[in-house]
Amino acid sequence: MTVRYRHYKGGIYEIVCEATMESDHTPVIVYRSAEGKVWxxxxxxxFESIEVDGALIRRFEEIR
Incomplete structure (x- = not known):
């Protein structure tokens, strides 16, 4: 089952995998847009929460 996330600006994405940044070993999330572009x-x-218009919201919200 594919888990999809909605970015707070509206885009729909799915996580491809979790990876490690080679230069400093930071955990990164590799994700793909509905149009196929990989980020x-x-x-x-x-997974952080951010402030938008005075409200604290998740940057990416899981679509259930």
Whole structure:
């Protein structure tokens, strides 16, 4: 089963895998957009909460 996430700006993504940044061993999340483009960002950033318009929300929210 594929788990999908909605970015707070509206895009839909699925996690491809968790990887390790070679230079400093930071855990990163590799994820793919609905259009097929592949991205990565630090795991801590992917799952963090951010402030938007005064409200604390998740950067990526799991779509259930």
């Amino acid at each position: 990565c960002r630090p795991k801590s950033s992917f």
